[in-house]
Amino acid sequence: MERLLKFIYEYRAFFTFILLELTCVWLIVQNNQFQSSTYFNSSNRLAANVLDFSQGVREYFSLRNINRDLAEENANLRSLLDQRNQRLLSDRIFSPKDTVIANRFEYISAKVMSNSTELYKNYITVDRGKLDGIEPGMAAISSTGAVGKVKVVSDHFAVLISLLHTDEMVSCIIKEKDYFGTAQWDGFDARYTNLRYIPRHANPTVGDTVITSGFNAVFPKGILVGVIHNATLSEESPFWDIKVSLAQDYSKLAFVELVKSNLKNERDSLVEVTIGNNR
Amino acid sequence: MIKSGIIHIIFFFVYVLAQVVLLKNIVLFDSAFCFLYVAFILLLPFEVSITMIILIGFLIGISIDIFYNSMGLHAFATVFMSFLRNYWLSVITPQGGYESGSSPTLAANGVQWFLVYTIPLVFIHHFVLFFTEASGFDLFWFTMLKIIGSMLFTVLVMVLLQFLAPQRRRI
Structure with a gap:
């Protein structure tokens, strides 16, 4: 027992390091869950x-x-x-x-x-x-x-x-075609988002309007998300790759x-x- | 000793405030960030033990996280960098050794040594930070661009501040 304590004391820096990193990982995982009720975020008063x-x-x-x-x-x-x-x-x-x-x-x-x-x-x-x-x-x-x-x-x-x-996904429909899919950002460019799960037979065209579907009761139906910037269909994919240029300029919000x-x-x-x- | 401790505590708050009020708004070309707060860890005196540095790194990381809404992310990267700091310092010890009671500043050790000291550590910090945030290697080259850009920006500001700081100051 004494040797164990001695060992831990000897390598205390390393053990502190491991402990703190594990705490951080736990915090990160907690924070990634939607509706986590942590206090440490910018909604606290200070x-x-x-x-x-x-x-x-x-x-x-x-x-x-x-x-x-x-x-x-x-x-x-x-x-x-x-x-x-x-x-x-x-x-x-x-x-x-x-x-x-x-x-x-x-x-x-x-x-x-x-x-x-x-x-x-x-x-x-x-x-x-x-x-x-x-x-x-x-x-x-x-x-x-x-x-x-x-x-x-x-x-x-x-x-x-x-x-x-x-990680944020919003249920959307293409207004002109009535097909629905999910808008999810890829982290690359703040002006564009991606529209996923639009089936092959939907034929979206550049300039089509993308609005919220209202399926998940968070967004009301018909809120503008953006306009289709380009749409490509690769040979084997079941869905279109659609890039939507966002209606809201987030840097000016x-x-x-x-x-x-x-x-x-x-x-x-x-x-x-x-x-x-x-x- | 107590006096320098108080000065460090004051500088802790100065670094955090500067980061969240000023530097949070400055992002060059949508990809180069300035995480100047790592300078607080890098410029702590030689005598501070690794355990202490890790704890301080955790504290400053968490403080930054609160304002960036990224719980644990900055703390993770900063603790990682803090852990490596003293090992790196002992690897790059100049021939005469370090002056006791001093800090690893530019004034004490010269520009070349300071760059060799800061660039790898800042790179590791940013590497861990951005790839943890991206949670994977999907956008590898875009993330690398952010890392390199942010590293250059952070080190540049750090070096400029070192030239501005009076010679006597230990931080």
């Missing part, structure tokens, strides 16, 4: 405040662009609202019976505090949290397209998994809207009853 300060300085340099984007979005929404109003006045067809269906998505606006596009696993920190009704699993969109989904929330802040994350799906629980429990947990 880290968030530092990032907020940093973003506050950076924001001054992009105020002009942010203002222009917001004004454009305002104008768009106003014209949509006007069209809707006109239709209501003219023919009163639109009278939703089921208000639950009509109000199934709520939108909460949030400011981006920290964002990256150059890593393989990119995260976005925003300034809304549990107290504002944010929950893990909610979708984040911007005025131009899908952004990501919520991973961790603290009281005042939330960390989103960006679409630019090699300033505000996002978090989508609260009020029917998500109902839908998930129904799926669970039908298909079971071991999907």
